[in-house]
Amino acid sequence: MKVAQFVDNYGPARNGLLVAVQQLEGDLLARGHEVVVVAPQSKGPNPHKENPSREEIRLPSVFVPKMPVRVASGRGFKKMIKKLAKNRPDVIHVHGFGPIGVLGLWAAIRLDIPLLVTWHTDFDAYAEHYPAVLPLLRGVVRLFARMNNSEVYAAHDIRQARLELGENASLLGLMRKMLTEADLVTAPSPKTVNRALMLAPTATVRCLPNGVDPLPVGEQPIECGDGPxxxxxxxxxxxxxxxxxxxxxxxxxxxxxxxxxxxxxxxxxxxxxxxxxxxxxxxxxxxxxxxxxxxxxxxxxxxxxxxxxxxxxxxxxxxxxxxxxxxxxxxxxxxxxxxxxxxxxxxxxxxxxxxxxxxxxxxxxxxxxxxxxxxxxxxxxxxxxGQWTVQSQAEEMIGLYKHLADKPQG
Structure with a gap:
């Protein structure tokens, strides 16, 4: 089975999303599956880079002001779609709602490939702290409307989003569109399941926490006092x-x-x-x-x-x-x-x-x-x-991939 992972945040800074995605990559590769990673061009930790069963497609990117990430600029998207069409994955897994995430939606629709979307980040909450993000994400809405003749995000969707969602309507409306179009949405906590269903009541959403194992313990790394x-x-x-x-x-x-x-x-x-x-x-x-x-x-x-x-x-x-x-x-x-x-x-x-x-x-x-x-x-x-180990959650996610890959499309 071949799974394409579409990831907006793939460095340079290490964070929970990157840990979860790279852990999932490793789980797939260890079980004999193939992985295609589509991500912005950036530096950062990349433990599976040399694995022969892994392909990486990096797209031109720009820094987000005051944030330790790079996001795709919008260039090279059509070329990437053609490349993916020649080497079709069985499932597209989108990790988030930025430019690469919307590209994954567009690819799934154009190529008729099963789509799984995971909600990792509360973009609406983050936008309050990082105003520089909003123009970039709103630009994504306009870009894909032009590229796809509004097929991904139609004018009706925009009007409806403005009526129901108010400020940041274009961003939240696009998120709703992605959640609704996905064959399956996974969310890492009940909190996020509820948020997804509030935004897209007709979406098929499942709670699937990321797996975590105990970390190794060595000698005490620094001195400390006697207090709590x-x-x-x-x-x-x-x-x-x-x-x-x-x-x-x-x-x-x-x-x-x-x-x-x-x-x-x-x-x-x-x-x-x-x-x-x-x-x-x-x-x-x-x-x-x-x-x-x-x-x-x-x-x-x-x-x-x-x-x-x-x-x-x-x-x-x-x-x-x-x-x-x-x-x-x-x-x-x-x-x-x-x-x-x-x-x-x-x-x-x-x-x-x-x-x-x-x-x-x-x-x-x-x-x-x-x-x-x-x-x-x-x-x-x-x-x-201990209920959510790396192995147990990997097996559950791979089971979802197999179910989607076997599901008739069209």
Whole structure:
């Protein structure tokens, strides 16, 4: 079986989407299938590049201002369609709603190939933080209307989207079109399933979380104090709610001045946040090892007492699964990200305010002083996260591919 993966975000920065897609590539290749990756031209981690069963089609790309990604510029799309037609995949899998994602939709329609769409990223929420993204995505709508004589996204769709969706109607209307046209939509959490069905009520949507396995643990990588260690790992950016975490930690230290905050990520990338962190580290116990390869993260999770997650824009948050597999209790603010959190047992949800977030973290610190509670929380965290392994989720996804490939088209 040959599967074409259409991916808008394939570097240079490493993120949850890239981890999930490259993991899926590896699973397919290990089982003897062929993979075609269609992505913007960019540098970044590419562990399967030399595999003879893998083909890569890179398209001209441009940087998105203030974002660590490149997106396809729109050039070379027709040429790519012709190339794909000569070497047809059995299934097209689109990972997202950017230029490459819409190209995957167009290719599936033109070539009559089964289409699976996975919703990885909450574009509507991200657009609030990255206004530079919207002109690029709106340009995609116009581009494909011209290229396909409005076949992909007709004028009627635009009018209907404006009536129902208001601001950003062209973007959300295009997302609705993609979800509706897909033979199957997968989403990594119930939260995202609900979002997809709100936007496209007639779409066929299935919840399929990305699989995560426990990370290896080595020696303790950095020195730390004796106080409770709160950990955050991941991208450090405004849309991740990082200011909320910093505000809450300052409140926590008013009650527990021995508390420590371990930030594993590139904290220097955003100048405004970097200045805030630099000021804070002069007064508080901040541990800042920087961004680390995923294979090294297990040793950092092993240091921590609890994991704090302030984001409200994630669709699954692989770091929550990593933290849970490490036996950590979790404090989060997005109550819809509940796959690995059972409130009162191995974690809690706070309101998205510094006072609420800090209060819940402090309660968790108090609970951790009870060894029996700590052990029960660790056991439950591992039980919940252990439901979705890399192998189990790969087998389920490949089963969906086979079902779609065998389904008559036209």
């Amino acid at each position: 260690l709160i950990m955050y790992a991941g991208r450090i950016a405004p849309e991740k709610g990082f200011v909320l975490l910093l505000d809450a930690f300052e409140l926590v230290t008013e009650i527990r001045p021995d508390a420590q905050l371990l930030i594993v990520g590139n904290w220097e990338q955003n100048p405004k946040l970097a200045r805030r962190i630099t000021r804070m580290r002069e007064r508080h116990n901040l541990l800042l090892p920087g961004e680390k390869p995923r294979a090294e993260l297990g040793s950092y999770y092993a240091m921590a007492d609890l994991f704090a997650f302030p984001s409200q824009t994630d669709t699954q948050a692989l770091v929550l699964h990593e933290a849970a597999l490490a036996g950590l209790p979790i404090v989060a603010v997005d109550s819809e990200l509940d796959l690995v959190i059972e409130p009162g047992v191995n974690g809690e949800f706070a309101n998205p305010s510094p006072i609420s977030f800090a209060a819940v973290i402090l309660r968790m610190i108090d609970s951790l002083e009870n060894p029996a509670w700590r052990e029960r929380a660790a056991t439950r965290s591992r039980e919940l996260a």
